[in-house]
Amino acid sequence: AIQLTQSPSSLSASVGDRVTITCRASQGISSALAWYQQKPGKAPKLLIYDASSLESGVPSRFSGSGSGTDFTLTISSLQPEDFATYYCQQFNSFPPPITFGQGTRLEIK
Amino acid sequence: QVQLQESGPGLVKPSETLSLTCAVSGYSIGSGYFWGWIRQPPGKGLEWIGSIFHSGSTYYNPSLKSRLSMSVDTSKNQFSLRLNSVTAADTAVYFCARRGYCTGGSCFWGYFHHWGQGTLVTVSS
Numbered sequence: 001a002i003q004l005t006q007s008p009s010s011l012s013a014s015v016g017d018r019v020t021i022t023c024r025a026s027q028g029i030s031s032a033l034a035w036y037q038q039k040p041g042k043a044p045k046l047l048i049y050d051a052s053s054l055e056s057g058v059p060s061r062f063s064g065s066g067s068g069t070d071f072t073l074t075i076s077s078l079q080p081e082d083f084a085t086y087y088c089q090q091f092n093s094f095p096p097p098i099t100f101g102q103g104t105r106l107e108i109k
Numbered sequence: 110q111v112q113l114q115e116s117g118p119g120l121v122k123p124s125e126t127l128s129l130t131c132a133v134s135g136y137s138i139g140s141g142y143f144w145g146w147i148r149q150p151p152g153k154g155l156e157w158i159g160s161i162f163h164s165g166s167t168y169y170n171p172s173l174k175s176r177l178s179m180s181v182d183t184s185k186n187q188f189s190l191r192l193n194s195v196t197a198a199d200t201a202v203y204f205c206a207r208r209g210y211c212t213g214g215s216c217f218w219g220y221f222h223h224w225g226q227g228t229l230v231t232v233s234s
Binding site: 001032036090103 | 157
């Protein structure tokens with residue numbers, strides 16, 4: 001199965017900062033990658049799909065890029081509501097399995 | 110607006126069967142898309158369990174396949190999960206979700222656009 005490795009595992013930042021989270025796949029997955037945001041006690045929320053497409057209703061400060069094995073999620077200017085855990089997820093093969101990264105916890109500095 | 114709601118026992122004994130149902134509103138399951146389950150052990154990351162197409166075709170995580178079955182009931186607009194021979198390692202929040210999204214003539218099949226709120230299942234005697 002394809003493995004996804006996120007870095008860093010945790011990150012401290014301040015409101016207004018620009019933040020980048022990386023997801024590396026163990027083999028090429030074209031652009032078949034999504035990013036989710038999860039707050040404590042809540043379900044994950046889809047932010048980005050197909051590596052760079054913004055889900056409807058998601059603020060434009062979130063953006064995604066990459067293809068093949070290396071992907072990034074960027075938050076251009078952190079807002080208080082953005083402090084959460086972020087996961088990447090791949091879907092390259094049919095039939096799946098689908099795999100998730102281990103998560104990146106974004107905390108307030 | 111698509112909404113999903115998990116239901117089922119919150120406590121299951123070891124070696125028994127975990128059974129959950131996901132009720133869907135705002136969309137007819139029989140119209141399409143994949144319907145799936147994802148779980149999250151306390152304090153840990155997300156694990157995909159499996160998906161079922163509206164026609165009933167199933168796709169399971171290989172690590173769970175021998176213990177897992179999923180079904181869909183279009184008349185009740187719900188789908189279900191059964192995981193047998195559970196152990197403490199199966200303790201987790203279980204989420205149901207819709208996988209797939211079509212817009213402007215294009216469809217994206219790999220991502221979970223709609224989620225239930227999740228239900229905690231504890232395996233303990």
